[in-house]
Every structure is written in C-alpha cells, then in structure tokens.
Amino acid sequence: MSSLLQVRQLSVAIGGHPVCEGLDLDIDPGQSWALLGRNGAGKTTLIHHLAGLRSGHTGRILLAGQDIAALAPRARARQIGILLQHSNAGFGASVLDTVLSGRHPHLPALAWEGAQDLAIAHSCMDALGLREFAERSLETLSGGELRRVEIARLLAQQTGVTLLDEPMNHLDLGHQAAALRALREACVTPDRCMLMVLHDLNLAYHACDHWLILNADGSWQAGRRDDLAEQRILGAAFGHPIQRIDGAAGPLFLARL
Amino acid sequence: MSLRRHTPLLTLSLTLAIASLALALRLGSTDIPSAEVWAHVIADDGSINDRIIDQLRLPRALTAFAVGGLLALAGALIQVLLRNPLGDPYVLGVSGGASTAVLSAMLLGAPVFWYAPAAGAGALLSTLLVFGLARSGEDWRSERLLLTGIVVAAGWSALISFVLSISPAARLPGMLFWLMGDLADADRPGLPFIVLGAALLYCLLRARDLNIATQGLLQAAALGVNTGRLRLELYFISAVLTAVAVTAAGAVGFVGLVTPHLVRRAGGRDHRVLLPASVLLGGSLLVFADTLARTLVSPMQLPVGVLTALIGVPVFLFLLRRRSVA
Numbered sequence: 001m002s003s004l005l006q007v008r009q010l011s012v013a014i015g016g017h018p019v020c021e022g023l024d025l026d027i028d029p030g031q032s033w034a035l036l037g038r039n040g041a042g043k044t045t046l047i048h049h050l051a052g053l054r055s056g057h058t059g060r061i062l063l064a065g066q067d068i069a070a071l072a073p074r075a076r077a078r079q080i081g082i083l084l085q086h087s088n089a090g091f092g093a094s095v096l097d098t099v100l101s102g103r104h105p106h107l108p109a110l111a112w113e114g115a116q117d118l119a120i121a122h123s124c125m126d127a128l129g130l131r132e133f134a135e136r137s138l139e140t141l142s143g144g145e146l147r148r149v150e151i152a153r154l155l156a157q158q159t160g161v162t163l164l165d166e167p168m169n170h171l172d173l174g175h176q177a178a179a180l181r182a183l184r185e186a187c188v189t190p191d192r193c194m195l196m197v198l199h200d201l202n203l204a205y206h207a208c209d210h211w212l213i214l215n216a217d218g219s220w221q222a223g224r225r226d227d228l229a230e231q232r233i234l235g236a237a238f239g240h241p242i243q244r245i246d247g248a249a250g251p252l253f254l255a256r257l
Numbered sequence: 258m259s260l261r262r263h264t265p266l267l268t269l270s271l272t273l274a275i276a277s278l279a280l281a282l283r284l285g286s287t288d289i290p291s292a293e294v295w296a297h298v299i300a301d302d303g304s305i306n307d308r309i310i311d312q313l314r315l316p317r318a319l320t321a322f323a324v325g326g327l328l329a330l331a332g333a334l335i336q337v338l339l340r341n342p343l344g345d346p347y348v349l350g351v352s353g354g355a356s357t358a359v360l361s362a363m364l365l366g367a368p369v370f371w372y373a374p375a376a377g378a379g380a381l382l383s384t385l386l387v388f389g390l391a392r393s394g395e396d397w398r399s400e401r402l403l404l405t406g407i408v409v410a411a412g413w414s415a416l417i418s419f420v421l422s423i424s425p426a427a428r429l430p431g432m433l434f435w436l437m438g439d440l441a442d443a444d445r446p447g448l449p450f451i452v453l454g455a456a457l458l459y460c461l462l463r464a465r466d467l468n469i470a471t472q473g474l475l476q477a478a479a480l481g482v483n484t485g486r487l488r489l490e491l492y493f494i495s496a497v498l499t500a501v502a503v504t505a506a507g508a509v510g511f512v513g514l515v516t517p518h519l520v521r522r523a524g525g526r527d528h529r530v531l532l533p534a535s536v537l538l539g540g541s542l543l544v545f546a547d548t549l550a551r552t553l554v555s556p557m558q559l560p561v562g563v564l565t566a567l568i569g570v571p572v573f574l575f576l577l578r579r580r581s582v583a
Contacts, residue, residue: 053478077481084479090472091342093526101469105481109462112260112529157480 002065003028004193005050005080005161010059011218014045018218023059025212025222027161032188033195034204034225037214038238043197044085046214047163050195051082064160077105081159085166085197087146092139095149099125102156117156124155127182129175143170151179155186162187164196168203180207201242201253205229213237229253263530266523270537274322277544281318282310284548286555316444321547321561322540323449324440324506325516329539330456331498332513333532337470338491339399345514346499348406349492352508353413354383355500359507360420360432369442372435373504380500383409388492438509438562440547445505452501456494457536463487464528509562511569512539518576542568 007025011018019042027033037043048054050061052068061068063079071079081102090098102124103117113121125131128148138146147170154162167183168176184207187194195212198204204211205225212222215237221228228234229251234242241256282294289297289306296302297310331346338344347353358379359372367375391405421432434441460467466487469477474484502509516539517531525531546564553559 048475051479053475073478073483074481077479082479084473084475088473088476091521091526093468093471097468097527098472101472101480104465104469107465109465 003062004064005195006060006062006065007050008060008062010049010057010061012042012046012049012057013218014042017042019045020214020220021218023220023222027193027195027210029160029191029193030188031193031210032184032208033193033210033212034208035195035197035212035214036199036201036204036237038216041214041216043214044165047082047165047195047197051080051163052076053082074105077157077159079159080161080163081154081157082162083150083154083164083167085169087143087150087170089138089141089146092137094134095125095130095136095138095141096121096134098138098149099130099152099156102153102158105157120158121152121156124152124186127155127186128152128179144172144175147171148175148179151183155182160192162192162194164194166197166199168198168200176203201229201234205251205253260529263525263527263534266520266525266530266534267537269523270520270534270541273541274537274544277541277548278318278322281321281544281548282314284552285309285314286552312444316446317440317547318544319446320443320449320505321440321543323446323453324443324502324509325512325543326453326457326536326540327449327498327502328509328513328543329516329535330453330460330532331495331502332539333517333528333535334460334467334491334495334498335513336517337467337528338488338495339403340471340473341399341403342518343514344403346495346502347410347508347510347513348403349496349499350383350387350406350409350413351380351496351499352503353410353417354379354381354386355503356436356508357413357416357420358382359435360417360424363428363432363435364420364424376504376507377500380496380503383413384493384496384500434560435507436562437560438507438565439560440506440550441558443506449501449505452498453536456498457532460494460532461529463490464532467528467532468526507560507562509543509565511565511573512543515569515573515576516542518573522576 003026005027007023010023011021013019035043035047049057055069063071068076099121100113100117103113103120107113125134128151130148130152133145138149141149151167167179171179183194209225210223211225211228212220213228214220221233231242231244243254243256245252245254283291287309289310293306294310297307298315301307328346335344335346335348336342355376358375362371362375387406387409391402424432466482469480469482470487478484516535520531520534520538525534543565546568547561550559550561550564
C-alpha cells in the first residue's frame with residue numbers, strides 16, 4: 001500500500017532561518033511518528049505546512065498521492081486533521097458542540113449534524129473520559145479537560161492522517177496514557193497514520209515506531225526509532241547531553257543535569 | 258444540534274418582533290383604536306388615521322426594524338471576525354466616517370437628500386481606510402484590526418467635534434440628533450430590508466463556518482474552512498450592513514453590541530439560530546425603543562439612540578456582571 005503522507009524535497013524557513021531543507025518523508029498506514037527537536041527548531045511550523053495550513057515552502061506535500069496545495073479546504077480536512085499546540089476555549093461553546101464540530105468537513109453546507117455524527121461524537125468523548133462533560137461550557141474546563149475535548153474533536157474528524165502538536169500538554173500521567181491509547185486505537189490502523197510533536201523522549205520511544213528529528217539548522221534525520229534513539233544523535237539534536245539507560249522495560253532517556 | 262431544540266428561542270424572537278411592530282402601529286400622539294389599526298394596514302380608506310398608519314407609523318416602524326436587524330447581524334458577524342465578544346458594528350470606524358460626511362454636508366448647507374449618499378460614501382471610505390491600514394501581507398490579526406478601527410474612529414470623532422464647534426448654532430440640534438441616531442425621517446424601509454434579507458440568507462449558508470470560526474481561525478482552517486475568504490466576507494458584509502443602517506438612521510448605538518449577547522445568553526450559540534434570532538430581536542429592540550422615543554415626552558421626539566443607550570448600558574453591564582460571577 002502506498003504512503004498516506006509523502007513529502008518530497010520540502011524546504012521550509014521562518015524569517016530566513018531554515019526549519020528543514022530537502023525533507024523527504026514517507027508516512028505509511030499503520031505507522032506512528034514522533035517529531036522531535038529543541039525549542040524553536042520549527043516543529044510547529046513544519047507540522048502546519050504538513051497540514052496544509054501554511055504556504056510558502058518549496059517542494060511537495062502529497063496526501064494519498066494528491067498535492068495538498070491543490071485540495072479544496074474541506075476535502076483536505078476530510079483526509080488530514082491537526083491538533084494545534086495552543087488550546088482555545090472559543091466563545092464558551094459546549095463540549096458536545098465542540099466535539100461535533102469535528103464532523104464539519106464531512107457535512108454539506110446546509111446540513112445539520114445527524115444521529116450518526118452524534119454517535120461518533122459521543123464515542124470520541126467516551127474514549128477521552130468526557131461522558132459527564134457533554135453540556136459543560138469550554139470556559140469552565142481545566143486546561144487538561146480542554147485538551148481532551150480538542151483531542152476528541154480531532155478523533156471525530158476521522159482522518160487518514162492525524163497530526164498532533166504537543167498533545168500531552170496539560171494532561172496528567174493517567175490521562176496521558178489514556179489519551180495515547182485512544183489515539184493509537186483510532187489513528188494507527190491499517191489505513192491510518194499519526195505524527196506527533198513530543199518533548200518527552202520516553203513517551204516518543206514508547207508511543208511511536210518512527211522518529212523525525214529537526215536539528216534546528218535545517219538538517220534533519222528520519223527513520224526507524226531504534227536507528228535514531230542514540231545518545232550521540234539526541235545529544236546533537238538537543239544541544240545537551242542525553243543519557244540512554246537500557247532496562248528490562250525498554251530504554252529510559254534522561255537529560256544530564 | 259437539531260433545529261427543534263432551538264424552536265422556543267426562534268418562536269420567542271418572532272413573537273417579540275410581531276408584538277413590537279403592533280405596538281409601534283398602535284401608539285402615537287393620535288389615538289387609533291387597535292381594532293382599526295389592522296384595517297388601515299391592509300385597506301386604504303383615505304382617512305387621516307389611514308394616512309397616519311400607512312405613511313407615518315408603518316414605514317417608520319419597518320425602517321426601525323430593518324435597521325435594528327442590520328445592526329444586530331453586523332454585530333454578530335463582527336464578534337466572530339474580531340473573535341471578541343465585545344465587538345460592535347462601529348469598531349471598524351463606519352459610523353465615524355458616515356457621521357463626519359453627513360455633518361460636513363449639513364455644515365455646507367447641502368440639501369437633505371444629499372445626507373444619505375454622504376453617509377454611505379463616508380462609511381465606505383472609512384471601511385476601506387481601516388481595512389487598508391490593518392492589513393499587512395498575510396498577517397491580518399484581529400487585535401490589529403481592532404486597534405486600527407479604534408484609532409481611526411478616534412480620528413473621526415475629533416473631526417466631528419471640529420465640525421460641531423465651527424457650525425452655526427441653528428444647525429446644531431439637527432446634527433446632534435443625527436449623531437445620536439434618529440428615525441424621524443426614516444420612511445424608506447425598502448433598501449434596508451433588501452440588504453438585510455440578502456445578507457441574512459447568505460450568512461445562513463455560512464453559519465456552520467461561523468460556528469467553527471469562533472474556535473479560532475487556524476482551528477477553523479484545520480477543519481476545512483476557507484478562512485481567508487471568510488474574513489473578507491465577514492469584514493465587507495458587516496461594513497455594508499452597518500453603512501446601510503447608519504445611512505437610514507444615523508449612528509444608533511448598543512443594538513449591535515447587546516443583541517447577539519442576549520441571544521447567546523438565551524442558549525443560541527449556534528449561528529444557524531443566533532443570526533436569525535439576532536435579526537428578529539435587534540429589530541424588535543429598535544422598534545420598541547423608537548416607539549418610546551416617539552411617545553415618552555410627546556409631542557416632542559427623542560433621538561432613538563438615546564433610548565437604545567439608556568436601555569443598552571444597564572443591560573450590558575448586567576450581562577457582564579453575570580458573566581464574571583458565572
């Protein structure tokens with residue numbers, strides 16, 4: 001089966017500073033990718049370009065074989081979804097209405113959300129432990145609860161490619177594990193794939209089978225997690241010594257203090 | 258998220274609209290019995306009462322309704338555009354531009370029929386000015402737009418004070434009435450109604466996009482909304498709505514700011530309901546206010562803007578307080 005997200009010779013820069021140069025990437029169905037790099041390396045910028053939200057790059061981004069720049073916004077949103085880094089409580093809409101808005105790209109302009117959309121929204125809310133929150137206003141939620149609502153909305157969008165920018169922001173450890181399980185069940189399937197920006201190398205190791213590392217100078221490394229999870233590579237990427245400790249439950253990564 | 262859930266709100270708004278129009282036809286310095294009013298509306302018997310209803314009260318009430326609807330719809334759109342619930346149709350400087358143009362026309366002694374075109378031209382000029390100044394490349398942030406609008410409005414307000422201070426005393430009352438919003442000469446509801454109807458229909462087609470846009474423009478783009486186009490549409494539709502309203506009735510305040518809040522408070526956050534309910538409620542509010550303006554100190558008339566502000570200020574403060582308590 002061909003790749004869901006293909007990147008060919010992509011060069012992206014912000015304000016003259018290179019994020020990546022000549023990036024080639026093939027993200028296949030069933031794969032889970034972590035996007036790693038130090039602060040300001042351009043992870044968020046790159047993921048916005050991959051989602052089709054920004055233009056001004058050279059090279060091509062292909063979504064299921066089609067150039068993402070040529071897709072209409074709604075058609076694009078049916079195939080690729082993104083969780084933005086910063087949460088937004090909007091005008092205080094209810095949790096249910098917000099999760100339902102994930103169905104927007106699937107509905108014709110004048111249609112109201114139907115029973116099927118409602119069922120999808122409820123199952124996504126259940127997956128994130130939000131059953132009790134349906135009628136609550138976003139303005140009354142804690143940071144972590146709001147984050148879970150946004151993840152549920154992304155799941156309701158049911159896209160082939162799912163991008164996430166620091167999905168674990170504000171989540172406690174228990175909810176991190178639960179959200180990760182929900183994401184893997186829904187977005188890493190024989191016809192879907194996922195890429196997420198993460199800062200926690202341990203989470204990136206256990207949740208993702210492939211890594212993409214931005215080195216903050218335009219160079220990058222992409223490949224199997226086990227080929228990249230080395231002290232030397234990580235130390236260079238983060239500009240700080242990182243220690244890998246191998247144990248029975250897999251490796252642990254620690255920044256030297 | 259079915260329409261049925263919102264039926265009570267829409268029914269209530271429609272009832273208020275009908276009640277406000279009925280009251281406006283019934284009340285006035287000439288007492289016309291309720292039983293007669295409807296007969297005068299549908300049939301022509303050539304009597305004085307018939308002419309009072311057909312040529313004075315009905316056109317004025319309908320204009321008031323259309324202007325209220327225009328302002329409320331513009332307010333709802335601006336609040337999405339600026340992603341700020343305190344957005345009001347006048348933040349783009351539309352009323353300042355229109356007021357400066359009309360007051361200048363009054364100062365120069367232009368005939369009355371020039372006032373409306375002058376208002377329209379001033380509103381358009383200000384709209385383009387704010388748009389041009391706020392826009393820099395692709396970066397078109399709402400804070401920048403808001404700040405530009407506020408500063409341009411302050412500039413207009415200085416010009417207005419200048420015109421007022423050099424105007425002969427005899428012309429001042431007319432100018433002040435215009436500035437506060439006045440429906441005394443408003444007897445042509447045709448254009449406001451056509452613009453209102455067309456804009457409402459178009460915005461209803463985009464209502465779900467508007468719901469999504471309240472979550473932030475980047476998020477809206479992620480959900481497949483063409484946000485560049487939506488922003489342009491919101492900007493120019495709300496500017497045209499405000500310009501038509503200002504041209505018909507001067508700068509009537511608070512209807513555009515308060516009405517969408519009232520509807521949201523009543524549970525109408527979904528723009529498929531918020532927009533039509535705001536139009537109906539905004540129209541009713543202005544008709545009620547204008548009826549009060551005509552009758553409160555009759556035979557004198559108050560500028561309707563005084564009443565919308567007197568009603569709008571406490572209502573808005575009350576909403577703000579409840580919001581912070583909740």
